[in-house]
Amino acid sequence: MKKINITYILSDIQKAIAFEWIAEHIDKSRFDLSFILLNPNDSPLERFLLEHTIPVYRVRYEGKKSIPKAFFKVRQLLKKLKTEVVHCHLFAACVVGLTAARSLGIKKKIHTRHHSTFHHEYFPKAVFYDKMINRLSSDIVAISHNVQEILTQKEKVKDKKIHLIHHGFDLEEFTKIDTNLINTLKKKYDLVGFEPVIGVVARQVHWKGIQFIIPAFEQLLQQYPNAKLVLTNANGDFKTDIQALLKNIPTKNYIEIEFEENVTSLFHLFDVYVHTPINAEVEAFGQTYIEALASGIPSVFTLSGIAHELIENEKNALVVDYQNSVAILEAIKRILGDKNLANTLKMNGIADVQHSFHLQTYIQKLEKLYTL
Incomplete structure (x- = not known):
């Protein structure tokens, strides 16, 4: 059975134990998992992935001015990795990763929505980008009913695109x-x-x-x-x-x-x-x-x-x-x-x-x- 190539694209994350757990516990007989990290420097997460021989690539990212170069680099990496599923986390990763994936014709383009009403309450102009990211995604992971309702009620995302998946923990x-x-x-x-x-x-x-x-x-x-x-x-x-x-x-x-x-x-x-x-x-x-x-x-x-x-x-x-x-x-x-x-x-x-x-x-x- 052919393995499915999955690439996680993350931005501005130094340490996140959840991604370490995913990297360790995903079924390696069915999935080949790689990571692209949009960061200015190395990080505890990058070191963890290297220590566990999980493919990881750092793309230099220092703010919005880095987006154009990051796009071309990420696109190049996705093509090299023959990625079939892209899963993006956080704003820059979503903008860069989903756009690059779309340009390559990757059908499964997922993002996890990690914020709820933050932009609606504090940065209304940024809601435009939230809606753009929603459109670029083939699937959206809502991490709570609260997020699910904001996506459907405030941002008019179709139910069929949303998957309610609560965070999991190595309790x-x-x-x-x-x-x-x-x-x-x-x-x-x-x-x-x-x-x-x-x-x-x-x-x-x-x-x-x-x-x-x-x-x-x-x-x-x-x-x-x-x-x-x-x-x-x-x-x-x-x-x-x-x-x-x-x-x-x-x-x-x-x-x-x-x-x-x-x-x-x-x-x-x-x-x-x-x-x-x-x-x-x-x-x-x-x-x-x-x-x-x-x-x-x-x-x-x-x-x-x-x-x-x-x-x-x-x-x-x-x-x-x-x-x-x-x-x-x-x-x-x-x-x-x-x-x-x-x-x-x-x-x-x-x-x-x-x-x-x-x-x-x-x-x-x-x-x-x-x-x-």
């Missing part, structure tokens, strides 16, 4: 507890002796709602003066505003981490996890919902993205109103003050993610999509 990786690594990370980030540790894993952009978590933590210090706030993925266009809010907190009581490669161990540093997007639609998926629950960390959430399909208040997390620091504070205090509640949220969260987000289910759905 066992989150339940493994490497005590030595956890202790190393505690020392690395000066968490030894601080309790409780409140965790946030979110880019510093307006819609992630970190601006409502920081005032809640500021008030939490009145009852827990030895608490520490950990802000991970601490980059983004809202960073200046975040810095202004952090001035109200003693420097010993918070730390910002720009990047941590050991994300599955990172969650085990936290006593409570908080993720509070500012409205119901702005989060496309929110992998962090799954990662926190899979790690068994009692969590405080607003409902956005995949949370609408997973999170149940008082069962597997505490749900709070959008843009409400007081509600966030009270929910954190409830978890810290009630061990039975914290344990209930932990056990139910671990159980609930097992039902719908297992890696093998995800891989099988992708393989079905790739079949010509």
Whole structure:
């Protein structure tokens, strides 16, 4: 049986464990998988693929000015690889990869939609490009019902083009507890002796709602003066505003981490996890919902993205109103003050993610999509 040649085209991705899982677990008896990375330099993902002898090609990309050259280089690579299925992720990869694939007559041109209403709310002119990418694609992967509805309702994509495929996770990786690594990370980030540790894993952009978590933590210090706030993925266009809010907190009581490669161990540093997007639609998926629950960390959430399909208040997390620091504070205090509640949220969260987000289910759905 002839193998199907699949090429993933990704842009502006340094480290993404999901692609490592796909590369490792896709059925190699049926598919030959290669990667084209649009990046300015090498990356942890590129190094991983090289170490695992998976064909990977880097095309230099430093912004929109690089698109014309990237197009010709990607087109050349797709022709060389005899690619039959293209799967693109993120804006530049979609513009370059789908256009190049179309010019070569490749019929199966897939893109995964990783954002929801972001352009509609913050950059309305960019919706034009979203619609262009939708038209260039033969198939679109919607990562949540929320994204599916935005594609059909707001952007008028036909249902038959859309495939609802939730992200999958190697859930066992989150339940493994490497005590030595956890202790190393505690020392690395000066968490030894601080309790409780409140965790946030979110880019510093307006819609992630970190601006409502920081005032809640500021008030939490009145009852827990030895608490520490950990802000991970601490980059983004809202960073200046975040810095202004952090001035109200003693420097010993918070730390910002720009990047941590050991994300599955990172969650085990936290006593409570908080993720509070500012409205119901702005989060496309929110992998962090799954990662926190899979790690068994009692969590405080607003409902956005995949949370609408997973999170149940008082069962597997505490749900709070959008843009409400007081509600966030009270929910954190409830978890810290009630061990039975914290344990209930932990056990139910671990159980609930097992039902719908297992890696093998995800891989099988992708393989079905790739079949010509």
